[in-house]
Amino acid sequence: MTSRRVDAGRFPTADADFFAFENLLSDKERSRLAEIRSWLEAEVRPHAVTWWNEGVFPRGLVAKMAELDPMSPVRRQGYSNLFAGMVHAEFTRADTSIATFLGVHDGLFAGSIELLASPEQQQRWLPDIYAMRTIGAFGLTEPLGGSDVAGGTRTTAQRDGDTWILNGAKRWIGNATFADWVIIFARDVADNQVKGFMVDTTLEGFSATKIEHKIALRAVENADITLENVVVPDSFHLCGANSFADTNKVLRVTRLSVGWQAVGQQLAAFDVARRYAVERHQFGRPLGSFQLIQQQLVQILGNAVSSMGMMVRLSQLEDGGQARDEQSALAKAFTTARMRESVAAGRSILGGNGIVTDYEMAKIFSDAEAIYSYEGTQEINTLVVGRAITGIAAFT
Numbered sequence: 001m002t003s004r005r006v007d008a009g010r011f012p013t014a015d016a017d018f019f020a021f022e023n024l025l026s027d028k029e030r031s032r033l034a035e036i037r038s039w040l041e042a043e044v045r046p047h048a049v050t051w052w053n054e055g056v057f058p059r060g061l062v063a064k065m066a067e068l069d070p071m072s073p074v075r076r077q078g079y080s081n082l083f084a085g086m087v088h089a090e091f092t093r094a095d096t097s098i099a100t101f102l103g104v105h106d107g108l109f110a111g112s113i114e115l116l117a118s119p120e121q122q123q124r125w126l127p128d129i130y131a132m133r134t135i136g137a138f139g140l141t142e143p144l145g146g147s148d149v150a151g152g153t154r155t156t157a158q159r160d161g162d163t164w165i166l167n168g169a170k171r172w173i174g175n176a177t178f179a180d181w182v183i184i185f186a187r188d189v190a191d192n193q194v195k196g197f198m199v200d201t202t203l204e205g206f207s208a209t210k211i212e213h214k215i216a217l218r219a220v221e222n223a224d225i226t227l228e229n230v231v232v233p234d235s236f237h238l239c240g241a242n243s244f245a246d247t248n249k250v251l252r253v254t255r256l257s258v259g260w261q262a263v264g265q266q267l268a269a270f271d272v273a274r275r276y277a278v279e280r281h282q283f284g285r286p287l288g289s290f291q292l293i294q295q296q297l298v299q300i301l302g303n304a305v306s307s308m309g310m311m312v313r314l315s316q317l318e319d320g321g322q323a324r325d326e327q328s329a330l331a332k333a334f335t336t337a338r339m340r341e342s343v344a345a346g347r348s349i350l351g352g353n354g355i356v357t358d359y360e361m362a363k364i365f366s367d368a369e370a371i372y373s374y375e376g377t378q379e380i381n382t383l384v385v386g387r388a389i390t391g392i393a394a395f396t
């Protein structure tokens with residue numbers, strides 16, 4: 001039998017960035033990215049499968065993460081959106097649950113305050129949030145309002161003197177079981193507009209119950225929330241959150257991060273599948289020596305690289321203040337569709353071992369399903385693009 005050369009170490013981790021997009025970063029950004037990558041390899045990746053299996057968020061990680069200082073890389077730390085995207089992909093590559101925890105606390109929660117709160121409110125809340133001394137969540141989706149939540153928000157806010165009274169229910173709210181704050185979006189009964197409120201989770205009438213039995217992002221604690229006559233002072237109404245168009249300012253940016261998550265998910269699938277293909281032998285040869293296995297590895301790599309190319313350009317547009325909603329929507333729809341193909345190919349390369357979490361791939365495969373659905377589903381993002389290119393809305 002012909003001997004086939006196998007050199008698993010010849011393709012170091014970072015080279016899954018096959019077209020060297022990372023070279024577009026400044027020297028400072030590249031060295032910071034390397035620092036974050038080492039932290040993730042040391043503090044997250046070795047424990048991620050255990051956390052996922054246990055289905056509990058590792059609260060002890062928060063203090064360590066605070067030392068890394070990952071919060072608000074663009075607005076607070078002056079890095080580019082391209083850098084922020086690549087960092088988010090690296091978090092996801094290490095573990096999608098931990099990336100999602102940060103995506104909620106930083107992108108959705110802190111991002112809402114940065115974009116929608118007054119300067120006085122920002123000064124009051126952001127220092128503790130950036131230092132991760134207080135943790136937040138973002139409460140938009142409802143049990144009966146998912147894709148149509150823009151026009152279908154049922155949670156109500158009623159003004160009463162200097163306070164607002166909130167009533168209703170939220171579903172899927174990440175971090176809410178242990179968060180100090182949840183931004184609740186509620187419809188003002190007076191003008192029918194969706195407004196945002198900083199809600200202290202210890203207030204009377206607020207309760208959050210963990211959603212159990214998930215098959216994806218098991219280390220993220222998603223909650224069902226109920227609000228029964230929760231009284232919020234007017235000074236906790238986010239001054240700039242007065243319509244769904246305001247909420248959308250946050251979602252356009254976070255949708256960009258989710259596209260980068262789809263990149264990270266594919267890099268993770270590639271890392272694990274490639275390593276397995278060169279280490280595992282069948283028929284007396286490594287799996288990676290079979291042409292059909294090589295074809296699947298190349299499919300994952302091609303999908304990852306094309307997704308990354310799209311996200312790099314979108315981030316550059318965002319850096320130039322030119323990114324549009326429909327571009328974020330196309331990127332989210334395209335990269336998550338490629339991601340689903342990639343994780344399926346990766347799972348297939350691991351055979352039976354692809355369905356147990358011990359080999360990481362089953363976690364990567366399952367977590368992809370959450371990315372596929374949150375921040376606007378595949379279908380809704382497709383319809384947002386369809387509306388932009390035809391001028392005809394298929395949904396209202």
Ligand SMILES: Cc1cc2nc3c(=O)[nH]c(=O)nc-3n(C[C@H](O)[C@H](O)[C@H](O)COP(=O)(O)OP(=O)(O)OC[C@H]3O[C@@H](n4cnc5c(N)ncnc54)[C@H](O)[C@@H]3O)c2cc1C
Nearest residue numbers: 138139140141146147172173174370374375376377379395
């Ligand atoms: C793990 C996880 C974490 C999440 N975290 C948060 C969070 O922190 N905060 C928060 O507010 N929300 C969160 N969400 C909610 C998420 O944003 C919603 O799940 C998502 O918007 C879809 O809503 P839905 O699940 O109610 O599905 P539905 O809206 O009920 O949709 C069901 C299916 O019908 C399709 N569909 C709906 N309308 C149309 C249409 N007009 N045309 C074609 N197809 C259509 C959808 O694409 C989907 O395939 C999270 C969800 C998950 C799964």
